[in-house]
Amino acid sequence: MKPRAVVYPATLALLMAACDASAPTATNVKSAPSGINPEAIVYMTNEQDVQLNSVHTNPCNLDEITVTSGSHFIVMTGFDNNGGLHYAANVITKGQGVGVKVYKINEHFHYIENNPTPQDGYVIRQLGTIKVDGPQSGDDYYMIVTFKTTVSAQGMPVSVVESTSYKCTP
Secondary structure (H helix, E strand, O other): OOHHHHHHHHHHHHHHHHHHHOHHHOOOOOOOOOHOOHHHHHHEEEEEEEEEOOEOOOOOOEEEEEEEEEEEEEEEEEEEEOOOEEEEEEEEEEEEEEEEOOOEEEEHHHHHHHHEEOOOEEEEEEEEEEEEEEEOHHHHHEEEEEEEEOOOOOOOOOOOOOOEEEEEOO
16 A cells, blocks of 8 residues: 555656746647637627517416516627627516516526628527526526527628426426
């Protein structure tokens, strides 16, 4: 047992001595692919509210719920020196549902999309799994929303709800 205790620290010391952080390969900085110049990207910030109002059935307890909610989009779009789109969105969804019981909605998502191919316009689909909190955990469920955002060649985003479905929480 004693020899093993000496061998492991000795091996570790040898490996650490072989590492040279001052070597030229340790300080190489890789450039962005395809000649993209990140400093050339000029971002625009846009804000938009998308309503998520609906009347539907809670899939877990079959309560009919009237939901009044909305998603607030804060979107940054920018184009690089090759014409590719760079997109980032913060989406804050808040609201409530009322049926036999009262439900609360409070979610926050962040989406990022980079499309290096120049186009006249871009379509981005974002899937949001929004938890609807009931008064008890057995009343909770998910509202699954597909947001479709179209970004014009000028960088202006327009978001709409493309589809909505519902499922029980595990």
